[in-house]
Amino acid sequence: MKTIKVNVVTPDGPVYDAEVEMVSTKAKSGELGIMAGHVPTVAPLTIGAVRLKNGSNTDYVAVNGGFLEVRPDVVTILAQSAERAETIDLARAQEAKARAEQRLQNNDGSNDTKRADLALKRAINRIQIAEMR
């Protein structure tokens, strides 16, 4: 099967760089699956998992928003933070989740609630992905 090159890049350095058969992600407008030969596209992503399928092997990367750029020969995902399933620190993610939940419970300012909500989503996303490996 034809493959396409995928880069996941964050400000702290590249996270993922490999040839895969299919990339599937969750964009703001819905699930998006990309294979080799896709038309050039740009789409913002939600907090979620990026599934990179290569043969029988599937890699997972947790992304915190960002966006996806498709070119004829390469797919680039630019996110402010991203982690491969293997490198996620499950204990830390669970801690972050507990902290965010605590903050949501005694919510006062609307701005703070929004941030805690986002933090909670990120933590849940990371935990889910860490459990998939």
Place this chain on the structure above:
Amino acid sequence: MASLRDIKSRITSTKKTSQITKAMQMVSASKMNRAEANAKAYVPYMEKIQEVVSSIANGSTGATHPMLVSRPVKKTGYLVITSDRGLAGAYNSSILRHVHKTILERHKSNDEFVIIAIGRVGRDFFVSRNMHVELEVIGVPDQPSFADISSLAKSTVNLYLNELCDELYMYYNHYVSPIQQDVTETQVLPLADFNTSNAKLTSYEFEPNAEEILEVLLPQYAESLIYGALLDGKASEHSARMTAMKNATDNAKELIDSLSLQYNRARQAAITQEITEIVGGAAALE
């Protein structure tokens, strides 16, 4: 002339100081290497995001965003990156002097600008001059990750979006080489012109549409510009500190040399005097 003991104790204390500065120099050297590596790791991200932003902003889609349009300037934001600690030679003073001069030239009253300070030295400088520091971050680690400053970057971009400032300049020391750092001024917002000469423009499909992508992309781009400047500034800080400590060590060595010479002369003089006294005493007995 100072006594032998005085000179000796000065030599010892200078030696100890030079040991400390030597150690600090080596610490800074290793930190500088890591900071340089961090700055390098960041380059691909910056290049990619720049490519996408310029191909969308320059595309014929007609999409606009407040961050791309300049508006009448009522208030200017200055983001100044300094270090938390001193002992870095002219690192902080050169940048603060430059910013202070620019502000005095451009503005008549303190209401016309806001300061966003990264680093304790810069914060203290502006606070002591009664300039309004809107946002501050102190205690940025030596090897900052994006998470360390993402909240500051976000609030800075929000200042612009909420029209609390109408343009944003960024000041930092650009790392050229371990012995050269240049004070750099960059305009971050509004995102005016993109360097399109080397970027190959691709025409994209937008999912769902260009406006919504700019909504996500531009703040992320501006935030990463700030992060990039911080990484650059950190590399400069460590190299400035390394050079400063190297100079201090060299100066200490020179001082020790001249003190040793002085010590030997004094010792010789004392011996000569003793001999003269003995000879004089013997001659008196005869």
